[in-house]
């Protein structure tokens with residue numbers, strides 16, 4: 430039996446502290462603590478409340494103590510692209526502005542006047558999202574260059590939590606690639622891009638891969654918790670950790686289904702071709718320098734916002750059942766339209782869109798939910814066709830991982846529309862991927878293949894086949 434490893438997985442809508450260890454050849458996980466996460470307004474910006482989140486992380490560590498678990502190690506993963514800047518006294522110079530903040534409006538196009546879009550893509554292989562770190566930093570460079578001049582350290586969100594835990598300042602590779610500032614071939618900061626955009630290169634830290642032993646806890650934290658832990662870098666981009674947990678990877682397209690739907694495949698080399706650029710696919714860094722060839726699709730953010738618009742009167746499970754009752758209602762929206770990135774009211778935005786497109790307007794919570802699920806599947810199918818065309822291979826299976834894999838209606842819709850076998854699970858794929866990387870660093874698991882075999886044995890998947898297929902069997 431191995432020692433416990435602690436995964437801190439913070440998504441855009443929720444965070445969790447999960448302990449995991451090997452027991453008789455299986456990975457056993459235990460959710461220690463779960464907490465909400467959401468964007469807050471600070472001054473004129475949408476931000477993340479990092480102080481609150483770090484207190485929640487510490488509550489999760491304290492909770493281990495209360496149940497008698499003394500984890501050997503800990504690692505933090507979160508969403509991508511967002512960061513903080515520290516000054517020469519290692520004090521926060523900036524709030525943790527959220528990627529949905531409008532400060533990057535127009536910045537990508539402005540940057541293209543200095544650095545060609547094609548060059549940027551062929552050097553980094555990263556999809557064009559207006560909120561990529563590169564455009565967040567360019568927005569600061571354009572509006573407050575003095576701030577950048579004072580910056581001595583650039584830390585992405587998980588890097589910052591690792592710094593608070595250990596005092597060590599590094600950038601982790603998988604999340605660093607989401608900035609669109611890392612060269613896909615040299616695997617380090619692309620100084621040419623930084624210089625062209627006038628972003629000071631000195632503040633970027635050395636890039637370390639997953640499995641790096643960063644160090645131990647700060648002394649004051651050992652005193653507070655009553656025990657020490659090794660801090661091991663997982664794949665700190667949550668989707669990179671989730672993809673590690675995909676049990677099958679050769680014939681499988683994964684959909685990491687949470688706030689976003691990240692749909693893609695795992696490659697050993699980046700695909701930075703004109704076709705990949707045209708379809709806006711990304712090559713985010715993965716474990717062992719693999720690549721996550723994927724595309725962001727708006728995802729379950731939309732149903733999260735609908736749930737909020739209805740003042741949380743309905744659970745996600747209830748919204749799914751209400752959608753299931755609306756078999757006759759069909760309206761398809763373009764889920765990746767920028768208007769759905771952060772509308773004041775998602776229900777009204779969807780209704781307006783349907784009116785403008787002369788489609789039936791969803792009136793009930795069930796109709797709104799069904800419209801979202803139907804429309805997500807249309808976007809998934811298009812991305813799957815693009816992947817198979819660009820990669821030049823047909824995939825027989827889809828593996829839905831993350832919280833969204835609990836949406837059995839959506840899983841069935843995916844199977845019906847794509848005709849492929851859909852496997853659902855693990856729900857906590859991100860935390861599982863985080864934990865197995867720590868176990869690899871500790872020598873309890875030797876290889877990624879071995880990790881995936883253990884994961885497959887430990888977490889049974891639900892299988893969905895198309896109605897047409899079922900009709901045949």
Ligand SMILES: Nc1ncnc2c1ncn2[C@@H]1O[C@H](COP(=O)(O)OP(=O)(O)OP(=O)(O)O)[C@@H](O)[C@H]1O
Pocket residue numbers: 439440441442443444508667686687688689729730732733745746749831832833834835836837
């Ligand atoms: N019981 C359920 N039935 C159907 N869907 C569910 C259920 N529970 C959660 N979900 C879906 O899972 C989503 C949350 O997924 P998940 O917990 O992976 O997201 P997260 O980790 O908080 O955020 P991120 O995607 O940023 O990592 C919710 O938005 C909801 O749509």
Ligand SMILES: C[C@H](O)[C@H](O)[C@@H](O)C(=O)CO
Pocket residue numbers: 440441507508509510528558607666667668687688689691725
């Ligand atoms: C903002 C990013 O696109 C987002 O974090 C995505 O990369 C992701 O991983 C969501 O969990």
Ligand SMILES: [Mg+2]
Pocket residue numbers: 438439440441667687831859
């Ligand atoms: Mg998540």
